[in-house]
Amino acid sequence: MSEARQPFPEFDPSLVTTAFTLEGYRVVKNYGIVRGIIVRSRSLFGTIGASLQTLVGGDITLFSNLCEETRQHAFDRMVEHAAEMGANAVIGMRYDATEVMQGVTEVLCYGTAVKVERL
Numbered sequence: 001m002s003e004a005r006q007p008f009p010e011f012d013p014s015l016v017t018t019a020f021t022l023e024g025y026r027v028v029k030n031y032g033i034v035r036g037i038i039v040r041s042r043s044l045f046g047t048i049g050a051s052l053q054t055l056v057g058g059d060i061t062l063f064s065n066l067c068e069e070t071r072q073h074a075f076d077r078m079v080e081h082a083a084e085m086g087a088n089a090v091i092g093m094r095y096d097a098t099e100v101m102q103g104v105t106e107v108l109c110y111g112t113a114v115k116v117e118r119l
Contacts, residue, residue, distance in 0.1 A: 011079055015089035015116065022089060024119055031085040031113035036077025040070050041104045071095060074109035087113035 015022060074095070082090050093111035100106050 011083045011088060013079065016075075016079065016093050016111070017089075017091055018093050020092050022091065022116055025089070025116040026119055027089075027091070027114045028117050029086075029115035031082070031087045031115070033110060034078050034081040034085065034087070034090060034113040035108055035110040036074040036079070036081060037106060037108050038070055038073045038077065039100060039104060039106045040066065070105075070107045071109065074107045078109040078111065082111075082113035085113050087115055089114050089116045 015025075021027075078090065078093070090111040090113055093109065096108045096110070098106045098108075
C-alpha cells in the first residue's frame with residue numbers, strides 16, 4: 001500500500017471527522033461542500049491475481065489494497081480542496097462509491113469545509 005501524502009502540511013488530518021462537530025473547537029466559518037473524486041479500474045493482472053486469491057478464500061489483498069489506496073487518494077483530494085478554500089477542518093466527511101461501468105469505480109470523499117478555532 002502506498003504511503004499517504006499530506007497535500008497541505010498546515011491542514012491537520014485529525015480535524016477531519018464524520019461527526020458534525022469537533023470537540024474542543026467551534027466553527028467560525030462554513031466554506032461549503034468539498035469533495036475528492038477518483039475513478040479507478042482494475043488491471044488485467046490484478047483481476048487474475050485476485051481471482052486466484054478467491055480460490056483459497058480469505059482476504060483478497062489485491063483488491064483490499066486497491067480499495068484502501070483509492071480511498072486515501074480521494075481523501076487527499078478532498079483535503080486539498082478544503083485547504084484551497086481556506087478551511088482548516090472538514091466535518092460530516094463521508095465516502096461513496098459508484099460503479100461507472102464494469103470494472104471501473106468512482107470513489108467520492110466529501111464533507112463540509114469549515115474554519116475552526118479552539119474553545
